[in-house]
Amino acid sequence: MLGQLVLAAVAANLAIAQTYPPDDVDILVKKSLSKLKEYLSKYPQGNCTLENAIRRKEWGDLTKQERKAYTDAVLCLQSKPALTSAEAPGAKSRFDDYVVVHIQQTPRNHASTFFLPWHRYYIWHYENALRTECGYKGYQPYWNWARYANDPVNSPVFNGDEYSMSGDGSYVPHEGITFPSMPVESRVLPPGGGGGCVTTGPFKNMTVNIGPLLPSLSGLPRNPQADGLGWNPRCLRRDVNKHAAALTTTNYTYDLITNNNHVYWFQTVMEGQFDEGKLGVHAGGHYTISGDPGGDFYVSPGDPMFWLHHSQIDRLWWIWQMQDLETRLSQVSMTKTMYNNPPSENGTLDDVSNLGVLAGDVKVRDLMSTMGGMGGRLCYIYE
Ligand SMILES: *[C@@H]1O[C@H](CO)[C@@H](O)[C@H](O)[C@H]1NC(C)=O
Ligand SMILES: *[C@@H]1O[C@H](CO)[C@@H](O)[C@H](O)[C@H]1NC(C)=O
Numbered sequence: 001m002l003g004q005l006v007l008a009a010v011a012a013n014l015a016i017a018q019t020y021p022p023d024d025v026d027i028l029v030k031k032s033l034s035k036l037k038e039y040l041s042k043y044p045q046g047n048c049t050l051e052n053a054i055r056r057k058e059w060g061d062l063t064k065q066e067r068k069a070y071t072d073a074v075l076c077l078q079s080k081p082a083l084t085s086a087e088a089p090g091a092k093s094r095f096d097d098y099v100v101v102h103i104q105q106t107p108r109n110h111a112s113t114f115f116l117p118w119h120r121y122y123i124w125h126y127e128n129a130l131r132t133e134c135g136y137k138g139y140q141p142y143w144n145w146a147r148y149a150n151d152p153v154n155s156p157v158f159n160g161d162e163y164s165m166s167g168d169g170s171y172v173p174h175e176g177i178t179f180p181s182m183p184v185e186s187r188v189l190p191p192g193g194g195g196g197c198v199t200t201g202p203f204k205n206m207t208v209n210i211g212p213l214l215p216s217l218s219g220l221p222r223n224p225q226a227d228g229l230g231w232n233p234r235c236l237r238r239d240v241n242k243h244a245a246a247l248t249t250t251n252y253t254y255d256l257i258t259n260n261n262h263v264y265w266f267q268t269v270m271e272g273q274f275d276e277g278k279l280g281v282h283a284g285g286h287y288t289i290s291g292d293p294g295g296d297f298y299v300s301p302g303d304p305m306f307w308l309h310h311s312q313i314d315r316l317w318w319i320w321q322m323q324d325l326e327t328r329l330s331q332v333s334m335t336k337t338m339y340n341n342p343p344s345e346n347g348t349l350d351d352v353s354n355l356g357v358l359a360g361d362v363k364v365r366d367l368m369s370t371m372g373g374m375g376g377r378l379c380y381i382y383e
């Protein structure tokens with residue numbers, strides 16, 4: 001008892017940095033790297049090697065200075081003039097450009113062949129913009145949901161201090177989120193403790209310009225355009241939701257990676273099996289952020305947390321691929337439309353993804369490997 005008190009006092013006084021013991025998925029990564037090494041020695045990927053690959057890190061493993069450098073770079077992107085304002089009058093910054101592209105391509109890039117490869121391309125391009133246009137020296141961090149799932153609002157991600165990604169929204173009474181395609185007993189995700197404007201941390205002054213389009217909060221101001229691309233300035237809102245976070249613990253991610261042998265199932269379980277009452281870790285992470293635009297299917301990249309969330313999605317694909325590189329670096333599935341609606345052909349490695357006016361066509365084949373994809377321009381691992 002006394003010992004515990006003394007330890008607590010010491011920890012409080014010295015502000016000992018929190019360290020995170022590796023979870024089962026982290027341990028799996030360590031084991032898998034030898035497979036990747038072996039694969040690369042058999043099939044060298046140009047100038048991309050494990051030694052020179054970029055390392056994307058978990059938010060909680062960055063130093064405070066590194067976290068600040070990242071949020072400063074995002075704020076910088078939000079201060080640079082948009083390239084998409086001709087097609088999207090609501091786009092006011094380079095940050096908004098990425099939201100525009102996501103909105104325009106949402107039905108193509110979800111529950112389709114392109115979900116994983118397109119988001120890989122999208123994140124890489126954003127990371128590059130932070131570096132080349134905003135002087136950022138680091139790389140895109142990811143959010144390992146499971147580390148913080150028990151108490152997300154008090155995590156280094158959402159605690160609202162100046163080294164966080166900003167905190168929860170202020171509390172405004174609101175309803176949970178209803179998923180009509182789910183069985184009755186699991187249809188409603190209870191609300192979290194926020195719902196209002198974000199008032200703490202680096203993004204407390206942020207203006208959300210575009211959307212909403214398919215919001216999870218009710219009562220938001222309507223966008224002047226039906227396509228959501230008109231100007232609709234409002235505050236960033238969040239509803240950091242521990243009920244959603246509970247669906248992203250390590251047993252879910254570990255199970256996802258180790259129990260799905262075909263990318264069809266990996267992606268299907270990841271994106272959720274709503275008719276079976278399963279939200280999946282992709283929606284689980286999105287609705288841990290919730291709010292506006294974080295909880296909006298189309299506009300979600302307008303919350304800066306989106307990028308850390310989808311990097312974790314990309315990381316899980318990377319880990320899953322490492323379990324059987326010979327097969328999984330060339331395995332695609334599904335069709336070219338969301339839930340095959342309207343019906344379309346199966347996607348292939350020769351189909352292309354682009355980022356609208358921001359970047360041109362890249363074959364799915366070139367987005368399959370983080371180690372040497374796009375002629376060596378993709379060269380990164382997660383640690
Ligand atoms: C928010 O805006 C106010 C008023 O413009 C300014 O004083 C403050 O520094 C800004 N805070 C941040 C975190 O940018
Ligand atoms: C993960 O753990 C939770 C809580 O113990 C449990 O409800 C859930 O079914 C588990 N999920 C999987 C995929 O094992």
Ligand SMILES: *[C@@H]1O[C@H](CO)[C@@H](O)[C@H](O)[C@H]1NC(C)=O
Pocket residue numbers: 346
């Ligand atoms: C499309 O993929 C499905 C599932 O893998 C397969 O059963 C079907 O034969 C494919 N269709 C065509 C036209 O290749």
Ligand SMILES: *[C@@H]1O[C@H](CO)[C@@H](O)[C@H](O)[C@H]1NC(C)=O
Pocket residue numbers: 047048052053054375376377379
């Ligand atoms: C590998 O070469 C490509 C093309 O020259 C270059 O863009 C990329 O930065 C290089 N990657 C590394 C890790 O050196």
Ligand SMILES: [Cu+2]
Pocket residue numbers: 110
């Ligand atoms: Cu998305």
